[in-house]
Amino acid sequence: MFKEYSNIVKVLKSGGLVVFPSDSVYGLAVDPLNPKAVAKLIAFKDRWPGKAISVAVNSLDMAKKYAKIDTKAENIFKTLLPGPFTVIVPGLHLFAPGIEAENGTIGLRLPKYQFITDLVTELGSPITATSANLSGKTPHYSIPSLLKTLSAKKQALIDLIVDHGQLPKNQPSTVIDISQPEPQILRAGDILVEAGTKFVSQSEADTRRLAQFIFQKITPDHRPIVFLLTGDLGGGKTVFSQSIGKYLGVKDQITSPTFVILNQYPATLVKQFLHFDLYRLSAGYEFDEIKFLDHFQPQTVSCIEWPEIMNPQDLQTIRQTCQVISVSFTYLSQNKRLIEYSF
């Protein structure tokens, strides 16, 4: 693994073009500080110079070295990244021509994908993170699919291919411009962001992706993790819970716990995934009868539907002893839900 990185770094440092895997599609990496390498990339993509090429960084600190990030941008950066987003901010004009857009902005990526962040760390500076397709063509999820579309001349421009096989079919990143007074979505990708911690889900699949995205925002510690899910019937709470369970490695079909109040599933990432639906609990003593608070043990993740039925003391106890994430589901229109989370 380490050797793999040092080889790639060597190629990048000498101005080479590398095809690499990412959290969405296969990408093209060059050293964005090297004008010759950038020129080669633009020639490869048949890209009109003047259109920006996004770069991947490994941290907010690295981003600050190459872009102007004010407090507002920093907050948005922290909310969305790492994640499937490209954030557009004013650049500091340190990159080779062609990386920043004509208006001097730069697209930054900080994917939740260890291969890329490790590679950037190893290199010590950003890499380009543009998709490995010719301009205007669809992106690729496997190397054979990419190579099929390339002429021999184009193929000769590639110096190294890092093949991680077939990548999961995630959408390309959502591009959000925060260099404007009001953040704007330029390309709707994997996850639609409304503002800050508000997201729009347009399908069950969106809700599933969002659940995993929000889960990845958690910095795990020794405390149990508890999601409090609020919203109307049919808002997506069960789909959200199923997705968290699946992410944790639950093998069983995760079905509604409404009747039985609580379903407990063995998981692989943690010891147990607990799925509560408090809907049918009415009186306070019913919580004692099911020894409600005893369930929140270390190495467990819980999704609680209808947490508003809990009494305030229990909620306070949970807030004091667990890592709590509140997620609300609001109906916008037939196929749109607003999903908002807070820690």
Next chain:
Amino acid sequence: MNQLAIETSCDDTCAAVLTDGRLISSVISSQTNLHQQWGGVVPDIAKRAHQQNIDPVVQTALKRAHLKLSDIDYLAVTQGPGLAIALSVGVNYAKDLALKLNKPLIAVNHIEGHLLSPFITNRSGNPVRQFQFPLLSLTVSGGHTKIILTQSLGDYQIIGQTLDDAAGESLDKAAKLLGLGYPGGPIIEVLSRLGNPNFLKLPQPLNNKSILNFSFSGLKTAFYYQIKKMSPEYILAHQADLAASFQQSVFSSLTTKFGLAISKYSPVLLSASGGVLANKALRAQLRSLAKKHHLPIYFPSKLAHNTDNAAMIGLVAHHKFLRHQFANPLLLDRDPRLQL
């Protein structure tokens, strides 16, 4: 052979006494006024108060059977699936009793209980119910929706089940969306008789002939969308039509999938059980489905055998007893995710 069966998998504390596999007495906490009988020990509205309920419920079942604990030859208890904390009460009680009385103990799967509930007979052996295999069964309750193929007792195969909400649960939730309170399955049934089932067009979930699984969450969501577009006055004016449309969508899904399973597995006998079978419209639709396929269909002979009860646990235990399938009372543990 006298048997005491105990069931505490979710809301109700239940006990039953059976003699040679025939039901002598059956007590369900929510359907019995223990409050009066036991001098205020048990609040009769308390759900899941198994620890308080279990002794009075067992004593009542024995008393109604005119038997004493010492007359009991073996014990049976629900091991799972269900709510862990609720199952524990029954399992621990039965284990203690088995050790104290030095009698055999049988662990029973709750789903197998529902599956066999149409075969419960009274002390005279009525109604006469003969097992014939392959048997194809539909179990629909607030917590389960399954199609099960039985080749012989103890040899079960789940060939279809819900991927999200149970059928009974979806009816309860539709009632809630219509402002009819919760749980509202019974209200939906009554209203549906007055309404037009074709009033609202709802999707048939998993409408693919090769899929025997159910999905009721999507149906509920589709219903929710449509309701959202209506004014409260309009909903009120068309409550019966809306209830009838939703109920019919759920029942169509159940009968369609069950019909597909009949064609695919060619059973010689059908059965259906679970809380939702309390609904007469569903029973009528299943009866006509069975008739279409020229097959007999059994439902539980009493409505009380549809909801959670210990009689069905006792019947399963009777057959396990005949097969010598005993549990170790020192080692038995509840299993909230027990599979059939």
